[in-house]
Amino acid sequence: MDIVLKIGSNELQHARVCKDHFDELCRAFESEHTLSSDEFLRKFDDGELGDDAYLFDWFAAKRGLNLWQQRFLILSGFSL
Numbered sequence: 001m002d003i004v005l006k007i008g009s010n011e012l013q014h015a016r017v018c019k020d021h022f023d024e025l026c027r028a029f030e031s032e033h034t035l036s037s038d039e040f041l042r043k044f045d046d047g048e049l050g051d052d053a054y055l056f057d058w059f060a061a062k063r064g065l066n067l068w069q070q071r072f073l074i075l076s077g078f079s080l
Contacts, residue, residue: 015072022065029058037062 026037033040041062043049 012072012075015068015075019065019068019072022061022068025061026058026065029054029061037065 029040030037035043037058040049040058044055044059049055
């Protein structure tokens with residue numbers, strides 16, 4: 001059972017690092033463009049922002065953040 005806990009702990013740490021990485025990317029975009037990533041995503045999905053390359057980078061960063069936040073929350077609740 002110790003190996004399972006160690007794997008779970010490693011997965012949680014990996015999820016935290018990835019979540020923090022994507023959060024940092026989103027914060028940089030937010031600071032540069034004075035727009036929250038949630039608002040950006042809504043406008044991007046509604047086609048209000050165009051198709052510049054940086055928009056797709058921001059989109060990928062926000063989607064990555066959402067994915068890793070969810071994974072981190074799931075793993076945070078992991079217990080035996």
